[in-house]
Amino acid sequence: IIDDLMAARPDDDGLFVVVNGACKDNDFKIIDDELAGQVRIDRLEDRALLALQGPKAAAVLADHAPEAATMVFMDARSITAFGADAIISRTGYTGEDGYEISIPASEAERVWNTLLADDRVKPIGLGARDSLRLEAGLPLYGHDVDETVSPVEADLAFAVSKKRREARDFPGAARISKELAEGVSRKRVGLTVLEGAPAREGAEIADEAGNVVGVITSGGFSPSLGKPIAMGFVPPALAVAGTKLKVIVRGKPQSAEVTAMPFVPHRYVRKL
DSSP states (O other): OOOOOEEEOSSSSOOEEEOOGGGHHHHHHHHHHHTTTTOOOOOOTTEEEEEEESTTHHHHHHTTOGGGGGOOTTOEEEEEETTEEEEEESOOSSSSSEEEEEEEGGGHHHHHHHHHTSTTOOOOOHHHHHHHHHHTTOOOBTTTBOTTOOTTTTTOGGGSOHHHHHHTOSTTHHHHHHHHHHOOSOEEEEEEEOSSSOOOTTOEEEOTTSOEEEEEEEEEEETTTTEEEEEEEEOGGGOSTTOEEEEEETTEEEEEEEEOSOSSOOOOOOOO
């Protein structure tokens, strides 16, 4: 997995792609190398991206962009919002309903302050985003997925369509096709820590006999559930929900259990 980016077509003027900041230079190079002479990449360095997430996001944004209220999960549109040229998608990386709002960078401070003037809106940092995406079972690039991890191992095989699987015409097809047919040696799972402190990234996972069988890739305390949760990789035989395991925190084994993800249900607004 080179990156987990989002692509949309908000209008007739090509695709709007949002990449991970740490991966952007490599992403753009790959796209340019593969499609040289067929596309033009315009890097929107003069724009800012704001995320408005949560149960009141739609009502808040409707006051500034009424059309946004009719959008559903993964919709993207070029519209006027806050008196500015905006590209709005009903997406995010929190598991909550919400929007990502691309606006001219020169308008970012004004729009930010306009949103914060609404009593329904509060500023949050990456810590809050991280606990939300973990509760939603969403992998974080560079932690739960990277170039050593395949979509099959990461439980993201849905990203490879049936047509592409049959054609085997995509980068990584040899490895992914083999894994789909023969299985994998590790699989991303959710874990609920039943006792003790949260298991953080890098903590070892052991079976009930104490044998190390995997590693935690994301972990923390779930404010919604009131207990520690984590994601990590274990052998497929130990990936079944309900399997009892141990997480090693500061050298001490703590009881844990494989848990189906998402830990907290997604609240996306989908088409009926």
